[in-house]
Amino acid sequence: MIRRLFSHIDLMVRLLVLAIVLASVLPATGRGYVIAQGVSNAAIFLLFLLNGLRLPRTEVLRGISHWQFLLPLTLWCFGAMAVAGKGFASLADSTLPSTVALGLLYLGALPSTVQSATAYSSLAGGNVANSVIAAALLNILGVFVTVPIISLLGGGEGISLGADGLLKVMLILVLPFIIGQLFQARAKGWIVEHREIVTWMDRLSIAVAVYVAFSGAVSQGLWGKVSVGDWAVLLALVTGFLLFGFGGSWLCGRMLGLSRPDRIAFLFAGAHKSVAMGAPLAAVLFPPAIAGMVLLPLLAYHLLQLVVSAPLANLLSHDPNVG
Incomplete structure (x- = not known):
């Protein structure tokens, strides 16, 4: 029964849990951490290379042209959600460690997921094309706007970007x-033929980034700093x-008067937050000692959004009167 229950848990969630457990039991330290950080940077580079190879430029241009959907979604994702993240971070300041509170602001400033938002939009009867394009474009924008948003709303606390950090973001x-965008025409056939391998490469890249981030936090006493009461408040x-x-x-x-399929696409793209972007970006932005702490709200949110999305998609697909 346990094995059957475990098999129904999203594979990405299982990998993230494994990465956290492994970092808690066998954290990378000393020279091992330096090596793990190099592997993580290479994995993040590969992750974004694959993203560039898979997203056709024609879809990017077509998505940009649908500004009536994309512009409000962008303002919601990077505006309203970021401000809400700032509000929740302020609530957490007096009860949670400052780095965990910063993680709530970081969570709010992140873009949407691509895969899960699209999958649940499809299950719910949403506009899949809009969902795919919007989520992909939000992730592209996230590389450029997430850091300025955090700096603006958080006063730069915990972010050691500077010229070196900016160069690292650009390179990785x-x-x-x-x-990937430049070479996608040549690599398209290989990507299609080896879709399963590419998917695994994606997932493992994210898991490695989480492992390295948590290794740094565990070495700094993560589990001693976050009590059971803190976990309850965070959840x-x-x-x-x-x-x-x-x-x-x-x-x-x-309020925007969107059609039901577009409204469903807006729902999942607007509410989901991307661990695929969040984990690698945290590894680049934050010092090793705090990156894992900053990721705690994102990982909790990621798990809960998957738990909520499945029954919600099922409800929307079977009851056209909802909403």
């Missing part, structure tokens, strides 16, 4: 995506954030 995140705040994300996205779609 932006450069591989551009290379309560993340649940509140989740309700704001899903409820606000759905209401925004109604």
